[in-house]
Amino acid sequence: MPSRQIPSEQEPPRPLPPTAWAVLGLLSFPGERTGYELKKWADASLRFFYWSPAISQIYAELRRLETLGYATSRRSGPEEPRTKRRYAITEAGRAALAAWADSTQDVGPPVLKHPLVLRIWLGHLAAPERLRALVEEHLARTEAELRQVRAALARAEDHAEWAHPRIALRWSELRELAELELARAMLADLDRLAPPRGAIPVSHDGWPGPG
Amino acid sequence: MPSRQIPSEQEPPRPLPPTAWAVLGLLSFPGERTGYELKKWADASLRFFYWSPAISQIYAELRRLETLGYATSRRSGPEEPRTKRRYAITEAGRAALAAWADSTQDVGPPVLKHPLVLRIWLGHLAAPERLRALVEEHLARTEAELRQVRAALARAEDHAEWAHPRIALRWSELRELAELELARAMLADLDRLAPPRGAIPVSHDGWPGPG
């Protein structure tokens, strides 16, 4: 039976995964960068609203982008103490990225994988105190993330080129704040279900509503 | 050179991926279910705080869980119009799931992949009107999701066994509401950057703050 791979025919170019565009996006801002720098940058900002690829994948994407002609690289010579490979976006790359950015490709619903809520969802299998502790941990981690977002926001220069990244970071800041509120509301729900030791259960009218 | 796979030695059992636990979790609630039903249920509730695996993967996970002795299946016979395979959790499965639920395994930070914010982040490459339209679409989609969460919440019976799933859904409801607020705030930020046609730009003192 003929498989889907027909070697004699030209394969239509498969669309690039969002990760490739994200990496190319990192390159679209002023300056040349190494894969290593890109990873640090992704860790410090991209990950708050998208996600930070593994370093090995960043290198792989950079190689792919170069193969496609969307990026060029040059090995730094003796002018720098360390030999490294710096990448820059090409005109073709900028055009392709702009076309993607202006398309509706890959603009799906946000994907959320929230391990904590998964645990709560299975809360009937765990000790109430354990659940509470997990939420507390999550609160602490979220507060730490909020500080990191604010640090990134403080670093973001107040120039026109960085206006959109700042909006994304601003969104992330509000998102972390919302995450804190959500966790606190969940904690209250858990307390209502199984009041913590020493607490006096109060009467209530079902769910607490925002009114 | 010897690879990491040494056939002569017993491999320590690799830990199951979160997806396996999620599927086992679906089985941990009262009732026997088919893979098909599990998929529908995941689409209707799990996906709002975790994610809904592809149907083919659900079947694969069910087979794995059965291999591990965490689930049993039986083919329905002539008593049902359609032959299907119904799965149920075993005692071993319940014990393993409870151990996982009570552990701190896989309780990492929430993973968020927000394609819309990625687009905004690259907003310098797109037309302002396009960005606005994307946010509007997102608002509409989020409102639809909110309705779905509320429908799931309405379906969730008011019994003790379902208390924790209800908390997770309640969290999801608040999350969708927060998502709406976040999108509206982002829209305002975009307007400030490039006022829509016909709008009169007003003076402002930087970012709008929650106070």
Added chain:
DNA sequence: GTGTACATGTAATCCGTTACATGATTCC
């Protein structure tokens, strides 16, 4: 009788991670 939902699977393939390997530079 035709389309939709029900129901279960296989195959191919890619995405992405972790582990491993290697070496230079900088800081203490």
Added chain:
DNA sequence: GGAATCATGTAACGGATTACATGTACAC
């Protein structure tokens, strides 16, 4: 001199998706 960071990769592998295949039941 030793640790941490900088810097770039390769290899193996699992996770997950999409496309494909197949057939039943039911509603209109």
